[in-house]
Amino acid sequence: xxxxxxxxxxxxxxxxxxxxxxxxxxxxxxxxxxxxxxxxxxxxxxxxxxxxxxxxxxxxxxxxxxxxxxxxxxxxxxxxxxxxxxxxxxxxxxxxxxxxxxxxxxxxxxxxxxxxxxxxxxxxxxxxxxxxxxxxxxxxxxxxxxxxxxxxxxxxx
Numbered sequence: 001x002x003x004x005x006x007x008x009x010x011x012x013x014x015x016x017x018x019x020x021x022x023x024x025x026x027x028x029x030x031x032x033x034x035x036x037x038x039x040x041x042x043x044x045x046x047x048x049x050x051x052x053x054x055x056x057x058x059x060x061x062x063x064x065x066x067x068x069x070x071x072x073x074x075x076x077x078x079x080x081x082x083x084x085x086x087x088x089x090x091x092x093x094x095x096x097x098x099x100x101x102x103x104x105x106x107x108x109x110x111x112x113x114x115x116x117x118x119x120x121x122x123x124x125x126x127x128x129x130x131x132x133x134x135x136x137x138x139x140x141x142x143x144x145x146x147x148x149x150x151x152x153x154x155x156x157x
Contacts, residue, residue: 048062048124055129055133057136059139060137060143062137063138063144064140064143066137067140067141067143067144070097071152075090078090078093087152095141095145098141102138102141105137106134109134
């Protein structure tokens with residue numbers, strides 16, 4: 001059996017892909033993309049990782065973006081794309097998908113987080129924080145899809 005101390009990692013400074021912190025048992029590879037400061041800065045600006053946002057605001061932000069951008073494919077690529085009701089059917093389809101995604105988030109939160117835990121603060125990755133995130137996601141998803149529908153309805157190009 002291979003022990004952690006038995007690993008003689010490659011010390012060549014020109015290796016592009018190497019085990020993270022020279023530990024092959026971590027399950028993550030360090031590449032120029034995954035360890036660059038640009039990648040870390042980009043990921044820290046995403047709503048899921050942004051410091052200082054409550055779980056509810058994270059959910060609203062992510063849901064709004066999903067609702068707004070999911071409307072387009074349903075309107076332009078749906079089976080009724082050439083009819084007069086394409087925008088409305090796309091809106092209903094987007095709302096339906098947001099409900100399905102919210103159900104998946106609820107199921108994940110129920111399975112992943114225990115109700116018995118007592119966090120010191122409301123964290124994004126706790127049961128209370130996850131349910132707040134899910135509530136924000138559905139509200140933001142409905143809001144984003146509604147804004148997109150109103151824009152399509154009144155600013156038809």
